[in-house]
Amino acid sequence: MGSSSSKSSYYPPAELDRSWRKVTWRERNQILPELESLTSSEVLKILLYGPTxxxxxxxxxxxxxxLLGRNVISAQEQTIRSGKSFTATIKTHKMKKRGGGRFPFVFQDIMGLQPDNLGGIETTDVINILEGHISDGYTFNPLCSITKDHPKYNQQPNPDDKVHCLVCILPADCISRMNNEVFDKMRFIRKTAAKLNIPQVIVLTKVDQACEVVNKDLKKIYQSRKMSDKIQECSDKLGISLNNIYPVQNYYAEITPDEATDVLILMALRDIVNFAKDFVEDRD
Ligand SMILES: Nc1nc2c(ncn2[C@@H]2O[C@H](COP(=O)(O)OP(=O)(O)O)[C@@H](O)[C@H]2O)c(=O)[nH]1
Ligand SMILES: [Mg+2]
Incomplete structure (x- = not known):
């Protein structure tokens, strides 16, 4: 009972006293109409990149x-067991609105980054996409990047072929263990995007697997010490400021809409889309 040895090991509490980011969990009904009324002079292109x-x-x-408040048929998700990325081509995903029609933004989903010996997308190809040189449907070759004579190579991209916001997707549960080669590739992509003035954010997924507190209650995400440390680690490793990093839990198994899951996703989306819109407006 109360031995002196137990007093010597101090573990900081897993939960912080206060949330470090303000979230109104009922905000779904505010963000959705905001996004639905968003207009843009051109379709905003959001590129997702990150490890497989x-x-x-x-x-x-x-x-x-x-955005729809209901389940949809999954496109191109890989299963954990298969261990291989299904996404080998570049595909543009349009987003449907609840009442019909489409949002003025799209996502470009591509093959993941891997250490060289495991394949994955070539860094040069990600840069080519940023600059609007690769058209939809191109199948990536992990051994070499696209050649200028390829039918899917766009020699003279228009401003709307180029990327307007670059989103790095990182798994919260294994950033500390992630391969350095992959981080080097991501840093190179990030620096190139910075030279092109493209806004950049990080979306941190799999938060449910990264922290017990969050796994039990997603609404405690900004009170989790572990998540706070992980977000800081991402910021340090990639040089992206803390207020451009968004932790989310994806709908990986759940089919019923969940308030906290939606709000975290929509908060990230609102900023991503607004950054893309700012980029287009500032460019013109
Ligand atoms: N637990 C959990 N699993 C996730 C989450 N997001 C994705 N997954 C799972 O992780 C695996 C890889 O996801 P996928 O979207 O294919 O990764 P990609 O290669 O980056 O496109 C799939 O089995 C997903 O169901 C998440 O937030 N939490
Ligand atoms: Mg994929």
Missing amino acids: GAGKSSFVNSVQKA
């Missing part, structure tokens, strides 16, 4: 589910 299995394809599906 990070949850890129799941994020596209989760966004569509949150």
Whole structure:
């Protein structure tokens, strides 16, 4: 009982006293109409990149589910067991509105980054997409990047062929263990995008697998010490400021809409879309 040895090991509490980001969990009904009334002079192009299995394809599906408030048929998600990325081509995903019609933004989902010996998309190809050189339907070759004479190579991209917001998708549960080669590739992509003035954010997925507190209650995400540390780690490793990092849980198994899941996804989406819109407006 109360031995002195137990006093010497101090573990900081897993839950912080206060949330470090303000979230109104009932905000779904405010963000959705905001997004539905959004207009843009051109379709806003959002590119998702990151390691294979990070949850890129799941994020596209989760966004569509949150926007429609119902389940949708999943496109291109990989199963954990298969271990291989299904997404080998570049595909543009349009987002449907509840009352019909489409949102003025699209997601480009691509093959994941891997260490060189495991294949994955070539860094040069991600840069080519940023600059609008690769057309939809191109199948990536992990051994070499697209050649200028390929039918899917767009020699003279228009401004609307280019990317307007770059989103790095990272799995919260394994960022600390992630391969350095993959981080180097991501840093190179990030620096190139910065030179092109493209806004950049990080979406941190799989928060349910990264922290016990969050796994039990997603609404405690901004009170979780572990999540706060992980977000700081992402920021340090990729040089993206804390207020451009969004933790989310994807709809990976749940088919019924969930308030907290939706709000985190829609909060990230609102900023991503507004950053893309700012980029287009500032460019013109
Ligand atoms: N637990 C959990 N699993 C997820 C989450 N997001 C994605 N997954 C699972 O992770 C695996 C890889 O996801 P996928 O979207 O295919 O990754 P991609 O290679 O980046 O496109 C799939 O089995 C997903 O169901 C999440 O937020 N939580
Ligand atoms: Mg995928």
